[in-house]
Amino acid sequence: MIPLLIANSLALASLLIMMSSGLALIYGLRDVINFGHGALYMLGAYLGYSIAHVAGFWVALVASPILLALVGAALENLVLRPLQRRSHIEVALVTLGLGIILGQVLIFFYGGEARTVDAPLSLAGSVTAFGLTYPIYRLFLIGVGLSSCALLAIWLNFSTSGLHVRAVSQEPSVARMMGIDADRLSLLVTSLSAALAGVAGVLAGPYLSVDPGMDVTMIVSCLIIVVIGGTGSIPGAIVAALLYGFVQVAGSVFLPDLAALAPYALLMAVLLVAPRGIGRGRVLD
Amino acid sequence: MNGQAATRVAYRRGAALVPSARGSRRILAGAAALLLFTIGAFAPQYLANDFLLRLADGGLLLGILALSIAFLMSQAGLVSLGAASVYGGVGYLFAIAMSQWYLSPLAAIVASMVVVTVYAAILGALIIRTTPLAFMMLTLAAGEMISHAVLLEGLRDYTSGADGLVVSFGGTLFGLEAGDFANSARFWPIVWTAAWAIGSAVWAVRRSRLGAVLRATRQNEERMRFSGFDTYGPRLAAFVLANVIAGACGLLHVLNSGFVSPESLGLGLSTNALVSALIGGTATSAGPLLGGVIFAFAQDQFGAHGLTQLLTGLAIVVFIVLFPSGVVGAWRDFAQWIWRNRNREAG
Amino acid sequence: MLEIDKLSVSYGTVHALQEVDLEIAGEGVLHGVIGPNGAGKSTLLDAVSGRRRPTAGAIRYRGQDITRRSVAWRRRRGMARSFQRTNIFQDLTVREQLSLVAWRLGDDRISDVIEVMDLGDYLEERAGRIAYGVQRRVDVALALIGRPQLLLLDEPGAGLSAEETLRLFQHVRDLVGERRIAAVVVEHDVDAVFACCGVVTVLDLGRHLATGVPAEIRADQRVITAYLGSAA
Numbered sequence: 001m002i003p004l005l006i007a008n009s010l011a012l013a014s015l016l017i018m019m020s021s022g023l024a025l026i027y028g029l030r031d032v033i034n035f036g037h038g039a040l041y042m043l044g045a046y047l048g049y050s051i052a053h054v055a056g057f058w059v060a061l062v063a064s065p066i067l068l069a070l071v072g073a074a075l076e077n078l079v080l081r082p083l084q085r086r087s088h089i090e091v092a093l094v095t096l097g098l099g100i101i102l103g104q105v106l107i108f109f110y111g112g113e114a115r116t117v118d119a120p121l122s123l124a125g126s127v128t129a130f131g132l133t134y135p136i137y138r139l140f141l142i143g144v145g146l147s148s149c150a151l152l153a154i155w156l157n158f159s160t161s162g163l164h165v166r167a168v169s170q171e172p173s174v175a176r177m178m179g180i181d182a183d184r185l186s187l188l189v190t191s192l193s194a195a196l197a198g199v200a201g202v203l204a205g206p207y208l209s210v211d212p213g214m215d216v217t218m219i220v221s222c223l224i225i226v227v228i229g230g231t232g233s234i235p236g237a238i239v240a241a242l243l244y245g246f247v248q249v250a251g252s253v254f255l256p257d258l259a260a261l262a263p264y265a266l267l268m269a270v271l272l273v274a275p276r277g278i279g280r281g282r283v284l285d
Numbered sequence: 286m287n288g289q290a291a292t293r294v295a296y297r298r299g300a301a302l303v304p305s306a307r308g309s310r311r312i313l314a315g316a317a318a319l320l321l322f323t324i325g326a327f328a329p330q331y332l333a334n335d336f337l338l339r340l341a342d343g344g345l346l347l348g349i350l351a352l353s354i355a356f357l358m359s360q361a362g363l364v365s366l367g368a369a370s371v372y373g374g375v376g377y378l379f380a381i382a383m384s385q386w387y388l389s390p391l392a393a394i395v396a397s398m399v400v401v402t403v404y405a406a407i408l409g410a411l412i413i414r415t416t417p418l419a420f421m422m423l424t425l426a427a428g429e430m431i432s433h434a435v436l437l438e439g440l441r442d443y444t445s446g447a448d449g450l451v452v453s454f455g456g457t458l459f460g461l462e463a464g465d466f467a468n469s470a471r472f473w474p475i476v477w478t479a480a481w482a483i484g485s486a487v488w489a490v491r492r493s494r495l496g497a498v499l500r501a502t503r504q505n506e507e508r509m510r511f512s513g514f515d516t517y518g519p520r521l522a523a524f525v526l527a528n529v530i531a532g533a534c535g536l537l538h539v540l541n542s543g544f545v546s547p548e549s550l551g552l553g554l555s556t557n558a559l560v561s562a563l564i565g566g567t568a569t570s571a572g573p574l575l576g577g578v579i580f581a582f583a584q585d586q587f588g589a590h591g592l593t594q595l596l597t598g599l600a601i602v603v604f605i606v607l608f609p610s611g612v613v614g615a616w617r618d619f620a621q622w623i624w625r626n627r628n629r630e631a632g
Numbered sequence: 633m634l635e636i637d638k639l640s641v642s643y644g645t646v647h648a649l650q651e652v653d654l655e656i657a658g659e660g661v662l663h664g665v666i667g668p669n670g671a672g673k674s675t676l677l678d679a680v681s682g683r684r685r686p687t688a689g690a691i692r693y694r695g696q697d698i699t700r701r702s703v704a705w706r707r708r709r710g711m712a713r714s715f716q717r718t719n720i721f722q723d724l725t726v727r728e729q730l731s732l733v734a735w736r737l738g739d740d741r742i743s744d745v746i747e748v749m750d751l752g753d754y755l756e757e758r759a760g761r762i763a764y765g766v767q768r769r770v771d772v773a774l775a776l777i778g779r780p781q782l783l784l785l786d787e788p789g790a791g792l793s794a795e796e797t798l799r800l801f802q803h804v805r806d807l808v809g810e811r812r813i814a815a816v817v818v819e820h821d822v823d824a825v826f827a828c829c830g831v832v833t834v835l836d837l838g839r840h841l842a843t844g845v846p847a848e849i850r851a852d853q854r855v856i857t858a859y860l861g862s863a864a
Contacts, residue, residue, distance in 0.1 A: 092418075268426060
């Protein structure tokens with residue numbers, strides 16, 4: 001029971017980590033929460049669905065994130081950069097509007113019913129270990145989630161561009177004085193986080209399903225996570241995603257009636273104790 | 286010393302000059318507003334058909350809800366995503382107060398508004414301290430909790446779950462019967478008057494010291510504290526006021542429709558109200574009210590084709606990027622531009 | 633007026649201030665605080681004004697322990713500060729912000745402040761639109777409203793020319809002398825401090841190094857080794 005619970009919450013958390021660390025990255029550079037991130041995830045999922053139909057799951061897992069990275073670059077160049085002098089709440093609302101539009105366009109093309117994506121043959125079926133039978137695909141999901149987490153940590157801590165990202169996130173004015181080009185970094189980061197949303201979208205296909213409401217469900221979860229984690233803090237977001245995954249899964253097992261409320265209760269509880277979230281994020285103003 | 290004396294003289298001269306000009310303009314503006322109010326209260330019943338009136342009633346209700354959001358946005362820089370939970374919640378309270386607690390309609394109104402005020406004060410006291418983004422999420426969270434609570438099995442006897450509640454009352458309320466509120470033509474003057482009353486109240490608060498303190502706090506909270514201001518109380522007051530407006534609007538809605546359902550609590554309605562506020566412009570009282578009416582008519586035009594959501598998204602983007610001060614603000618800018626050009630030609 | 637008792641402030645593992653003792657007694661005397669970068673000058677001001685909670689130690693203001701009092705409480709009881717990074721209301725006009733603060737503090741004579749800070753020509757301008765030097769004066773002016781008893785100025789000369797800084801210091805010195813109030817000024821510009829301050833304190837690496845009249849400080853061997861020597 002308990003191992004299953006932990007495995008399931010890790011699987012959910014893997015998707016959430018990829019999504020919310022992307023959100024936190026953009027926030028760090030641009031001070032903007034991308035409310036359209038859920039729609040990017042949905043776009044990734046539908047592209048993944050179409051590509052997988054034609055060329056198979058593995059091609060989709062590569063192609064969809066690449067296409068999403070291009071969308072991210074467009075978002076940076078056409079929206080975030082031109083609007084960088086506007087108030088952050090306004091820009092956030094613009095991304096909300098764009099997200100709604102993207103979601104509606106997808107529904108227009110794909111229709112309103114849910115689609116299912118099959119896991120590739122090599123990942124179908126389940127394994128038994130420690131007396132627990134568990135779907136291989138979910139283990140794969142956990143693996144990808146954790147390794148993307150590790151890659152992100154390595155990039156942020158050991159590469160020049162990663163160092164610059166951290167510098168801008170923590171002290172934008174100082175970083176600018178040091179001659180760090182925030183615009184170029186932001187392009188990199190926005191594309192990267194859109195690509196991560198693409199990976200999450202494709203991975204979500206066989207795990208959850210591809211349906212018209214997936215963008216809203218995901219963005220609400222991610223926003224809760226980012227706020228709990230302390231806006232802009234990536235380690236905070238990761239811890240919060242793990243916590244969220246656990247609360248969600250445990251809630252649906254033990255208190256199915258109240259499960260939908262569990263994340264909100266978690267948010268309230270955390271913010272009442274630590275109004276700025278658990279991580280050391282920057283203050284949004 | 287000379288400079289000081291000169292500025293003092295300048296103040297005094299300004300003080301002597303301004304009132305006469307401003308005073309007559311004020312009287313003129315007041316008279317125009319009164320005329321507009323009177324015409325607006327009675328003319329539509331003769332000019333418009335039942336369908337249009339029903340749409341206008343709904344639009345103005347949405348506008349009042351939008352005004353609640355816009356007030357908090359423009360004065361405190363806080364975006365609430367939970368306005369509908371109070372709007373719908375007050376309807377449930379009103380119904381439950383009459384059917385379960387056997388209160389008279391008037392007592393039920395008072396009771397539900399008291400509950401809303403207390404709820405807003407407690408919630409606000411907890412969430413006002415956080416960052417604006419966290420505030421937004423927490424209002425969403427509180428709203429979602431209320432929406433889910435209504436659907437709980439244990440509360441089904443009170444709320445009827447997803448079916449919603451029919452809300453009706455016997456006898457009279459302010460001399461009107463339930464049927465009067467439900468009649469779109471007779472409801473119009475009521476909602477029109479309410480919109481003017483709430484709009485004027487918001488206008489007065491904006492111009493008051495509280496409004497000035499709120500706007501300064503929005504700009505620079507830290508310096509306000511370092512200037513001896515308590516920045517928490519005023520923002521809490523603004524939050525409670527916004528919720529009281531949303532509550533009053535919800536009462537009007539439930540009296541008019543005679544029905545309250547989980548839909549009237551949901552995030553969808555909060556978003557529509559937010560969009561209405563953006564369309565009209567958040568900086569004035571008239572803007573959000575007008576925005577609500579525009580939204581209602583647009584929804585009627587395009588809703589049948591399933592385009593409401595797409596248009597909502599487009600409206601958010603277009604109005605924030607191109608018309609950040611909304612229809613009312615854009616109109617004012619345009620009028621000023623015409624005025625200036627004409628003056629230039631004349632001079 | 634102000635007694636600082638074994639005050640320590642840490643950010644995580646960094647000790648910005650360690651057991652600093654200081655007494656600001658002199659009424660009508662400008663008290664300068666100098667020291668190299670990272671000496672803890674701004675942290676000292678932040679702790680005294682309530683922006684930063686001290687890790688240990690106590691602050692007494694007019695005989696009362698105020699270590700845990702709110703920022704607004706301190707301001708209403710006559711402790712005012714200005715900021716190193718201009719911290720004003722960018723979208724309000726100069727007059728709007730001065731009169732709003734004056735209303736809160738029950739000061740009906742903002743014309744004095746306007747005159748002292750020479751802001752008469754900018755009253756109807758939005759603060760965000762005026763020159764940086766004038767914005768600095770608005771910052772100080774906001775601190776002068778309400779006839780404060782203790783004035784804390786954080787690098788008032790930041791971003792100003794040496795000449796402008798000196799003029800601002802002379803203004804403040806005269807004001808402090810006239811009103812017989814206490815004032816602490818943290819400053820980079822050592823010349824301005826020695827020219828206008830009656831007492832000077834030197835901080836180094838979060839510790840109190842020396843306090844005395846300018847002549848003593850100039851001659852102090854420890855100060856020369858730690859700070860002045862390298863600056864000169």
